[in-house]
Amino acid sequence: MKIDVYRKKKRQFTIFALIVLCMTFISAKLTNFSFVQGISSVPEAFRWMGSNLLITRESFEKMPSILDKLIETIFLSITATTTASIIALLLALLGSQTTKVNGFFSTLSRFIASVFRNIPIVAWALILLLSFGQNALTGYFALFLATLGFLTRVFTETIDETSNSSVEALQSTGANYYQVVSKAVLPECSPQMISWILFMVETNIRSSTLVGILTGTGIGFAFDLYYKSMNYNVVSLITLSIVVVVISIELISNYIRRVIL
Amino acid sequence: MPLLEVKNITKQYEKDKKVLSGISFDVNGGEFISIIGPSGAGKSTLLRCINRMVDFSSGEILFHNTDIMSLSKKDLRKYRTQIGMIFQHYNLVSRLTVIENVLHGRLGYKTTLQGIMTRFTEEEKKEAFHLLEKLGMREHAYKRCDHLSGGQKQRVGIARALIQQPKILLCDEPIASLDPNSSKVIMDHLKNISQELRITCIVNLHQVDVAKHYSERIIGLNGGQIVYDGAPQELTTTNIHQIYGSEAENLILA
Numbered sequence A: 001m002k003i004d005v006y007r008k009k010k011r012q013f014t015i016f017a018l019i020v021l022c023m024t025f026i027s028a029k030l031t032n033f034s035f036v037q038g039i040s041s042v043p044e045a046f047r048w049m050g051s052n053l054l055i056t057r058e059s060f061e062k063m064p065s066i067l068d069k070l071i072e073t074i075f076l077s078i079t080a081t082t083t084a085s086i087i088a089l090l091l092a093l094l095g096s097q098t099t100k101v102n103g104f105f106s107t108l109s110r111f112i113a114s115v116f117r118n119i120p121i122v123a124w125a126l127i128l129l130l131s132f133g134q135n136a137l138t139g140y141f142a143l144f145l146a147t148l149g150f151l152t153r154v155f156t157e158t159i160d161e162t163s164n165s166s167v168e169a170l171q172s173t174g175a176n177y178y179q180v181v182s183k184a185v186l187p188e189c190s191p192q193m194i195s196w197i198l199f200m201v202e203t204n205i206r207s208s209t210l211v212g213i214l215t216g217t218g219i220g221f222a223f224d225l226y227y228k229s230m231n232y233n234v235v236s237l238i239t240l241s242i243v244v245v246v247i248s249i250e251l252i253s254n255y256i257r258r259v260i261l
Numbered sequence B: 001m002p003l004l005e006v007k008n009i010t011k012q013y014e015k016d017k018k019v020l021s022g023i024s025f026d027v028n029g030g031e032f033i034s035i036i037g038p039s040g041a042g043k044s045t046l047l048r049c050i051n052r053m054v055d056f057s058s059g060e061i062l063f064h065n066t067d068i069m070s071l072s073k074k075d076l077r078k079y080r081t082q083i084g085m086i087f088q089h090y091n092l093v094s095r096l097t098v099i100e101n102v103l104h105g106r107l108g109y110k111t112t113l114q115g116i117m118t119r120f121t122e123e124e125k126k127e128a129f130h131l132l133e134k135l136g137m138r139e140h141a142y143k144r145c146d147h148l149s150g151g152q153k154q155r156v157g158i159a160r161a162l163i164q165q166p167k168i169l170l171c172d173e174p175i176a177s178l179d180p181n182s183s184k185v186i187m188d189h190l191k192n193i194s195q196e197l198r199i200t201c202i203v204n205l206h207q208v209d210v211a212k213h214y215s216e217r218i219i220g221l222n223g224g225q226i227v228y229d230g231a232p233q234e235l236t237t238t239n240i241h242q243i244y245g246s247e248a249e250n251l252i253l254a
């Protein structure tokens, strides 16, 4: 017996695979990217890395100043994330179908979320650089705005998905808006929201390195400084320490997730 | 004087599609009424018009002779405390404990701050435990609701509605997700509530036999109109025919 659904799915898959292949080929052509050349340069690149990126004893002398910058970066990311999450929660409450106050604010909130989310963080950093100049505030706002867009979106979805039924129940007991939010929406949604906040802290520590290069603050500044002075040993020490920080933050947040969920 | 008078209400969610049309009936204190009818007949919509979770399009509903559409925001809250609601999917805050969920039923009586800070009086807490005791849920008071069975969750839902000290209990398919045993437990509790506490129960049901067994009065809905309103004993096959359409009859009465 032949089941039509399977045949249809197979055909769809084949067509999809062909399209991806075509697009890869066309893009490579348009951008003059040669696969052969790309692959053949890999060993050479590794050889360079092996000889230049060794962490030496002298580079360790820079450790205290690196740590300083690293801590600055971590705190900047955490502050940007937590402050953004508070505003995002308010916007999400206005935006969600379940808890919206009226249609106008709901649309406005969704609009803000989508604009902020769809402008890349590098673009934010460069735009803000013009008005705030090279300082930590620029980095803070770039992280803040991008985080705000993302968190508003996921918070809105979380509220819509998880708290519909309990909101209805509490409204029908005569509870008012604030009571419904604090007794139904927040208890139902907070674990998932905290999980998203932790995810954003991780992401922001990674992006703040990049933002720091542009705005001249934090670990990104240190990276840029040693990179431009061709002190590649220190550069690799910085990279390594960023990796260590990101992994530890990830471990910590996984632990928190396990406890709260 | 009837407790609740529903007068000629209509409801349309979209233009030129009436979900309810010309619904009228009176409800007295302590009555046990079942509303039956096929899917999409408008049963849930009708219940939600009564506590104004849904605003009807025309007609009026009088509660103690007050037009419920004329209520201010504050009076609407007060009105809703008088009307308990029980749901097919229980609608509990699943991550909170049983006792917390029961006390949610008091929120309508609280100021915003009291509610948010969970300031409940000793009496309210005692009453909550008393209700759980009566529903056989005392030992589960500190369990999280997502650890309960369906029948237990529904009893929490009933406790939450009862602590409101309502005049009317609206039950939207309270047993549709339960097995026969738990269904019987829940229906027996509802029956007791209406007899002992003289609280009016209006129950949406899908099972005609259950409706016949428990209620004093059955309202049959079809296509947003009342096609039967009377005693369960007088509900004939012809009536069931009218309510559900012809094919369903054999299934239901089998």
Ligand SMILES: Nc1ncnc2c1ncn2[C@@H]1O[C@H](COP(=O)(O)OP(=O)(O)OP(=O)(O)O)[C@@H](O)[C@H]1O
Pocket: B013, B014, B019, B037, B038, B039, B040, B041, B042, B043, B044, B045, B046
């Ligand atoms: N929020 C809404 N927006 C638009 N249409 C709705 C809405 N709620 C219900 N309806 C429509 O109103 C009609 C009646 O729905 P209702 O839920 O009241 O029926 P019901 O008798 O409770 O059915 P069931 O037995 O399946 O629960 C349906 O056709 C439904 O599609």
Ligand SMILES: [Mg+2]
Pocket: B043, B044, B045, B172
């Ligand atoms: Mg329904």
